[in-house]
Amino acid sequence: MALWDRVWQTGKSMVVGHAITMREMLHKPVTVRYPEEKPPFERGSRSVPVLKVNEESGRLNCVSCGLCERACPPSCIEITQAMDEKGRKKPWPETFQLDLSHCMVCNLCVEACPFDALEMADVVELGSYQVQDLILQKGQLAEIWKTSRALRVAGGERL
């Protein structure tokens, strides 16, 4: 009897398995041919923090206060304040460096910024063959911001 039971079980498994896979053949494919066609990003999905440019003045919103630098857990942001020739501080960054190889995309810098100067971009294809190329300067970050959609939202609500 046990043999018949096993034969029955095996036959049933084959029929059920084939029925499921055959049914799937009638459906449209769920996969996307990635490099040729790119699936859209969800609203609020984020990759790396980039610098926002003020639409009116064309300058960065960043005033170089250093709050994001302090909020960043792996310390991948480095800012130096701009100075005039008399040594007075100016409210924009002289340099703004972001080390992509350390950034863990946690959004803490964006939340720390009181001046709306940082935003998470939706650009993911930032890979490079050299580690040095992953250190982005302020000009490059502003350039990425211009090409990415405005995405300082998650779950449909402004933070």
Add this chain to the structure above:
Amino acid sequence: MEAQGGAPAVVERDGRRLMKINMGPQHPSTHGVLRLIVTLDGEVVVGVEPDIGFLHRNFEKIVEGWSYPGIVPFSDRNDYLGAITNEVAVCLAIERLAQIEVPPRAVYLRVLFCELQRILSHILFYGTFGLDLGAFSPFMYAFREREWGYTLMEKATGARMLYAYNRIGGLRNDLPDEWFADLEKFLVFMERQAWPEYMGLLIENEIFRERTIGVGKLTPEQAIAWGASGPVLRSTGVAWDLRKAAPYLGYERFEFDVPVGKNGDTYDSAMVRMLEIKESIRIIRQVLKMLPDGPVLARVRPNLRPRAGEYYSRVESPRGEVGVYLVSDGSARPYRLKWRAPSFCHLQLVPAMGGGGKVADLIAAVGSLDVIMGEVDR
């Protein structure tokens, strides 16, 4: 040909020629970078020695130099298939020490995300376990739902795997109403179509049953002695679930069962996880009914300094008990943070489960433990 530290690949023992062979660290069925040093007598496994440390990230020491808010996103990287549960474990410990009251809506949403994460993790377990045993198509079916689930996560949290969604005192952002409708669609699909398909394709399949029933057996005593938790412990028949035994996040408010196995073999281990998917769907439905309105994030000082003291918070992750032992000396950085990882304990079970069987059964045993090397090595 040398296996380890200059030891000969062929050793003589009791007149038999035994082979020492490396399985891993890059073996596709070892789930990450796990190296097993296997001693073989023909095809029979005589001894197994797990060798770990290939994914060491120095989590516990690094966070001693970080302020509290930064620990939460970093903890995602430990168990990267149960990222939300890691965040919740850390947040519970810090919130307890800093005496922060979390808004009720955030507590309910945390439960929702923990359970959604459990479903997604078990779906991946189903796919990879089938793959380990040579069944390829269940893997593709599993990824169909997994992609859907991760898109839901992306809509809510902004990321697909490492969410950085929990904050100390609640959650980063609230969810839009249409997200809940999407979630309901996902749950209905999981329940009506995907779950029966999973059962038909793999779990009830005769080949799968032959490969798993009676393989990698554990007794309840063994499992408890080695510190197993989660589905591995429950598959031996011990109904130990932290959500019932030591409720956190108000799990006592929800009605759900704890599925247990009987024999403690790899089949029961897979079955327990499949049933847990159903229980998680049940809990999510209850959360959706009970979800209160209100804020999701409490006001927390940016420069957080919890009072001096220590606290051990533990949550039931998809793999078992994730524990965070946090010692604070009253400063802005933790004095010590110890991470209790379930996979680390489960990996010690490999010699007990795989010894004496065939090589293919060893693969089944490792696969059924569902170890995540990111969590083992930390």
